[in-house]
Amino acid sequence: xxxxxxxxxLVYSTLSNSMLMNxxxxxxxxxxFMTYMNSMSMVSLTPGMTMFNNWFxxxxxxxxxxxxxxxMMMMLLLYNTTNVKYNLKSNFYMLLMMSNMMGLMLLxxxxxxxxxxxxxxxxxxxxxLLTGLHNKSYNASRASLLYFMMGGMASVMILMGSYYMYNxxxxxxxxxxxxxxxxxxxxxxxxxxxxxxxDYFDMMVMALLFKMGLAPLHRWSMSVYNYAPTxxxxxxxxxxxxxxxxxxxxxxxxxxxxxxMMFFYVSLLMGSYKPLYQMNMKTMLAYSGMLNFGYVxxxxxxxxxxxxxxxxxxVLTHMMLFMGMLSxxxxxxxxxxxxxxxxxxxQLRLPNLTLSFMLMLALFSLMGMPPLPGFxxxxxxxxxxxxxxxxxxxxxxxxxxxxxxYYYSNMMKMLMTSKNDNKMLEVNNINSTNAYxxxxxxxxxxxxxxxLPYLLEGLYIMMM
Amino acid sequence: MSYSKQYEPVRGEPPxxxxxxxxxxxxxxxVVSYFRPADYAVWGLTAAAFPISLQVWERLEPMxxxxxxxxxxxxxxxxxxxxxxxIGGFYLSYVNSSKRFLGWSENAREVKKDxxxxxxxxxxxxxxxxxxxSKLDDRLKDxxxxxxQYSFTMLSVLPWFNFAHHPYHGVNIEKYYExxxxxxxxxxxxxxxxxxxAKYYK
Numbered sequence: 001x002x003x004x005x006x007x008x009x010l011v012y013s014t015l016s017n018s019m020l021m022n023x024x025x026x027x028x029x030x031x032x033f034m035t036y037m038n039s040m041s042m043v044s045l046t047p048g049m050t051m052f053n054n055w056f057x058x059x060x061x062x063x064x065x066x067x068x069x070x071x072m073m074m075m076l077l078l079y080n081t082t083n084v085k086y087n088l089k090s091n092f093y094m095l096l097m098m099s100n101m102m103g104l105m106l107l108x109x110x111x112x113x114x115x116x117x118x119x120x121x122x123x124x125x126x127x128x129l130l131t132g133l134h135n136k137s138y139n140a141s142r143a144s145l146l147y148f149m150m151g152g153m154a155s156v157m158i159l160m161g162s163y164y165m166y167n168x169x170x171x172x173x174x175x176x177x178x179x180x181x182x183x184x185x186x187x188x189x190x191x192x193x194x195x196x197x198x199d200y201f202d203m204m205v206m207a208l209l210f211k212m213g214l215a216p217l218h219r220w221s222m223s224v225y226n227y228a229p230t231x232x233x234x235x236x237x238x239x240x241x242x243x244x245x246x247x248x249x250x251x252x253x254x255x256x257x258x259x260x261m262m263f264f265y266v267s268l269l270m271g272s273y274k275p276l277y278q279m280n281m282k283t284m285l286a287y288s289g290m291l292n293f294g295y296v297x298x299x300x301x302x303x304x305x306x307x308x309x310x311x312x313x314x315v316l317t318h319m320m321l322f323m324g325m326l327s328x329x330x331x332x333x334x335x336x337x338x339x340x341x342x343x344x345x346x347q348l349r350l351p352n353l354t355l356s357f358m359l360m361l362a363l364f365s366l367m368g369m370p371p372l373p374g375f376x377x378x379x380x381x382x383x384x385x386x387x388x389x390x391x392x393x394x395x396x397x398x399x400x401x402x403x404x405x406y407y408y409s410n411m412m413k414m415l416m417t418s419k420n421d422n423k424m425l426e427v428n429n430i431n432s433t434n435a436y437x438x439x440x441x442x443x444x445x446x447x448x449x450x451x452l453p454y455l456l457e458g459l460y461i462m463m464m
Numbered sequence: 465m466s467y468s469k470q471y472e473p474v475r476g477e478p479p480x481x482x483x484x485x486x487x488x489x490x491x492x493x494x495v496v497s498y499f500r501p502a503d504y505a506v507w508g509l510t511a512a513a514f515p516i517s518l519q520v521w522e523r524l525e526p527m528x529x530x531x532x533x534x535x536x537x538x539x540x541x542x543x544x545x546x547x548x549x550x551i552g553g554f555y556l557s558y559v560n561s562s563k564r565f566l567g568w569s570e571n572a573r574e575v576k577k578d579x580x581x582x583x584x585x586x587x588x589x590x591x592x593x594x595x596x597x598s599k600l601d602d603r604l605k606d607x608x609x610x611x612x613q614y615s616f617t618m619l620s621v622l623p624w625f626n627f628a629h630h631p632y633h634g635v636n637i638e639k640y641y642e643x644x645x646x647x648x649x650x651x652x653x654x655x656x657x658x659x660x661x662a663k664y665y666k
Binding site for chain 2: 038
């Protein structure tokens, strides 16, 4: 469906106006999601199956995240189907979004190094183009070019890693590799050059973590997220990390933990320390994303199902924060630029108390205050890590989240100075679609603790 | 390239299912011919739902902004929406039908239809999956199957159908030689499968 509609949009995007195209595309995505959910059967997906000549594998491990990505995408797409104050519309938005979605959906299912490269490029190229979609903005073009160059570097590393893997194992298939890996581990006498296969994966894992923008290879991603238009930042700072993270998680039995460990420590320290000196909201949120994906790395090391809980809460909180920021742009009388009207922390003095309350709740969730989702997700990550005896990591995680609380509360301090300004509210208002989405996010955030037991039960059954 | 007996490819067990498995990799024509009236209804409804939802959306949230009069949607866009709905509806029906082939959803009607068809072919001394009609050699049949098996689960991302008559269908032909209640009246006299196979595979 995505491929077919992508081909159709190639023709129709040039004929119709952009908002109609966005609406049609959003509808198509919704329908695609429905078809996707309809074509799965949880009972039959245990233990899973391979598809397209062993190029992809579909299991209960990678399925939940593809659902989550679809859901998140839909919310962000809806923002572009309405009339907003700082209108950024393009006919080609949907077209690129669809090709990006294809890459995102297929990347977590990848079971072969060649398809890994192909899917990676499918989603990266469309993201480079999406970043530079509004090329009237000097910053957006700069972000796009930077993203392209840095993404290219990582791609080269992935190719190089694939070459070494193929050279050693004679295969590009991950199922074959894991079989080989098991054989080599059980039979120590047969250890090829004293190197296990896992060591050869290090280069590839590093390239993927580079693409995810985790510290110490993070400087480029901070600039890219900062320069891109806000609604694009909301999208790309999340999805690329999510799909790559899911692939790493599903195949984590193939990798060494050392690489994850290094990125975990540095990401946590950088993500909690650097934003303390920032005034720029988008940079702060980019660092916060890095911090959160640092936590996620810990779940990859422990191979714990708290990965899914963390992802769920992070998607929800991230959506709420960015949707809140985008809606707050309606009140910006003196925007920084029309592409990112709300950029600095001092602009958070909003004339709408409800909106600032919502943003505060999202920040509370990021801090990890009960009963918000952030608390439960951190709780599960911590208990999972402690069960596997990752004591130092657990302690560091606590310290870093306390440090991060400082800059979240700094944002909150600004939000607390908000006052309802009736004159302003009469002139500019958040349109009904966005208001509806925000309220839906808020309900999901507030009631997370109610539906969490059901989610956990479902996850437990799926992972058994 | 043809496979000898020693090199016959091995296939994994089909996924577990709540209902009886009919065919793990049915031919495209077979999937479409097993559509139920409900599938055609879904197809039609989806084709209609796309342009209608576009209209309703414009009523609820006009493009010019909230509380403004709704604008007229150009015919070209409506036609594009209908086309998208038509294709989408077909995919959805195809998925539903494929799920019944794998026994993922209720399939009593299809099991009966399949048993009738295969029994008929066996009584006419024809191969049940028309392998002999395919121009592909053994290796390509093998690959065709590996490419298209379970591809319907990803139909929402990229379309991929089985257009090859290959012998890999994940069921034991012996089950068609049993007579289940109500099948006596069909009056088929089945030839042993080995004899039929010997006729085509020389």
